[in-house]
Amino acid sequence: MNRFKSFVIKEFYHIFRDRRSLIVLFGIPIAQVLLFGFVITNDIRNAKIAVLDYSKDDISREITNKIVSSQYFSLAETLNNDKDIEGIFKKGRVKMVLVFENNFAHDLENTGKANIQIIADATDPNLANLLVSYLSAIIMNYTLDMNRLAVVPMQINMESRMFYNPELKSVYMFVPGVMAMILMLISAFMTSITITREKESGTMEILLVSPLRPSQIIIGKVVPYVLLSFSSAVMIILLGIFVFGMPVEGNFILLLAESLLFIILALSLGILISTIANSQQTAMLMSMVALMLPTILLSGFVFPIENMPFILQLLAHIMPPKYFIIIVKNIMLKGTGFSYVWKETLVLIFMTFFFIMLSIKKFKVRLE
Amino acid sequence: MENQVVITSKNMIKKFGDFVANDHLNFEVYKGEIFGFLGANGAGKTTAMKILCGLLTPTSGEIFVGGFNVYTETEKIKRSIGYMSQKFSLYEDLTVFENIRFYSGIYGLSDADIKMKSNNLMDKLGLSAQRNSLISSLPLGWKQKLAFSIAIIHDPQIVFLDEPTGGVDPITRRQFWDLIYDAAHNGITVFVTTHYMDEAEYCDRISIMVDGRIEALDTPFNLMKTYNSENMDGVFLKLARA
Incomplete structure (x- = not known):
């Protein structure tokens, strides 16, 4: 346990001494939420x-x-x-x-x-x-x-009501989307970079020769990012609530638990990328192209999935953020409980397992 | 004492597909000796070293490191060896002390041990004043000495050095070898790969690998005699061109 502890402490030193990673961890989430909330808005005003x-x-x-x-x-x-x-x-x-x-x-x-x-x-x-x-x-x-x-004979009165978002505030749509995007960015991007950095500097070799097990190395790398991503998620939710007046109709604990699940999913993707990529730059590029863009474009966060061509719709269905966004919207806006989001949750859990199994396999192959 | 065997390799074979990286390697390494592992790039040195460190499983052969079987007891092997690569492998954004603490930590040293050993180590290397300096601010020679001292901080039976003196000037290289002798004196077996032939002469015994096979294994003195050469350079050239 002492071994593992010294490993995690070291990871925190890396993070807190690197100004860039601090910016990514805390600066970007705040900036993104504020940007999406205030600037990129579909609401009509004046x-x-x-x-x-x-x-x-x-x-x-x-x-x-x-x-x-x-x-x-x-x-x-x-x-x-x-x-x-x-x-x-x-x-x-x-x-x-x-x-x-x-x-x-x-x-x-x-x-x-x-x-x-x-x-x-x-x-x-x-x-x-x-x-x-x-x-x-x-x-x-x-x-x-x-x-x-006036008295008018026979008239159809049409009355429409916008449920869950009566004022049609686009912030309600952006906060879950930004959350998915940020968690993907921090979790997948940062873990893939931190692991490939060890490969580049040659320290990975030393770690593998040490009595630490490969699983301990990976978990030790990931634990700090779970904590940081989670605090980032909480920060985004709080910004949504207090700055943009987003409601949390459902269970707050459930919302946090689902966020944690999504974080772990994103981390497993990051690990997978790091087992494939050999340099930090490759890892960065892969997370950008393979994760960030689909998260923005195909998750239903900016463009509705229903309007996409059939093939892109299929692609959208295998994008993890899509399910996370559905879950977050359900909990925050509709106030539904677990019984309404269990299917999406199951998909996320399944995907997490899939990526972890794949990474373990890849990791072993690389060692050989 | 001379003949206490710490590494045995009988018919070590490692194949990657059709490519034979290690072809029937036979050697023994004795306790407290400095064993040089020479060969051109691609001769199979690194592969053999990875097998001995428990990073790779050999295709076949009977191999024991520190008395442990490389097929079944890699965990125990990892605990009883130290390793240093040519990249020195210190964390540049951590301080001298933090690096020492980290590496001793992952080898399971207790906090009291870590405190005592890190103080001794910094005293010995004259690094006490730099205790809280980042590694990135140290000159290359110091990094290298520190990396070596950290590699043996847990008193391993054997320390593996993979081309440890790459890119360092001759004076620093000489000082570094003093550390190696010191470790060997204390009973730590040193297994070192190198490109520098003058360095090869510092070893107690050396083996020379060519195309996956060990072509020669003896003391530098005997090798120079056998191959009728005045220095190791000559021996190496004769073997590699044969």
Whole structure:
């Protein structure tokens, strides 16, 4: 046990004396969560629009006010002519123009029908779509309110509710994603580098000749990173809760346990990489290409898996982060217990075993 | 005492696929002797050394190190040997004391032993003032001496040195050999591979490997006589070109 202890102490010296690894361990997680939370956001806030009101009546003005006061949109300009529309888009001053036709209120009161035209700048198609649907929703609400006063026979009232994330905050999506990404980065990346570093410096040879067993060497390498990754995971969760107001509806302990499982999975991947790679650079490259990019692109964290081509969907299903993200979302947002995430948990456990077995096999082969 | 055998190798064979790295190696190493293991790159020195250290399993042969069987008792072998490679293998980002403590720790020394031995060691090498300096700040010669002293800190029966003096100037190399003699005096058997032929002459006995076989094994003096040469360089060239 004394042997193992001196090994782990040595690992901590390595980590705490290397400024780069400290940055990776603690700086990057904080920076990533804050970046994703504040900067890369799909939420609409104060999108600039222009209004071209040919009618200039009470109702058109009321609708405009309602839109502008919604905090999703702000009125950047009032136009007088439809020739100005092109110009204002080209200058990039606004994302959307709202056009009220002549005699808007008059038509509405007499025929029960009036037209609003929404013109959006679709150079960014996702944003344009989002803006149009937000705006339609506001106008829809307004007509519903109006109809409540009038007596209208037969009407279908559509009401949609966004469960688990009523305000559609994208932070709710990013926090689990960033967590998966960071844990992958720290755990897999750092362990693969620390093991290959020993190979490069020749100290691995000495360790193998020593009475330490290969399993003790590997576990000794990994233990410090389990602790550090775990504190990193807790830090990300706390940032999510206190900075972005993310709820933890489910069991906090379960959330931590699942994070630990994912950390161990990522560590076993790191070990696997280190048994294949012979230099730190190879290890770095392999973790980047084989782990980081798929974590970002294929885990459903940024792009929905359902919209991917079939082959990529298949690929996405073998990406461990996908399951972890599902689990985290379930626990944090839906407040489900273990009975709802046991399948995903089982997949993660299975993958962990698979990678560990594979590493052991590889490690032995290398010794021969 | 001269003839107490610590390493026996009878017909050691190691094959990698069709390639025979070690072809029927037969030798014995005695307690307290400095045994030189010479050969060109690729002659099979490293493979044989790895087998003796318990890192590789031989294909066949009866091999005992420190009285332990290399097939079944590698754990015991590892506990009774020390090892130093040409890279000196110290952790550059750890201090002198931390390196000593780490290596003594993994060999299972008690805290009291570690304290006593590390103080003795630093005194002997004149490194006490550098106790808390990082290894990266030490000159190469000191690193090498420290690496050797650490390799024998747990009083092994045998210490294996894999080209220990690579890249060091002749004066430092000479000082390093003083440490080796010292260890041998204290009953530690030294098994050393080297490229430097002048170094070979410091050994009690040497074996010369060519293409996986041991072509010659004797004292440097006898070898020079047999091969009618004034120095080991000549002996080596004659064997390697034969």
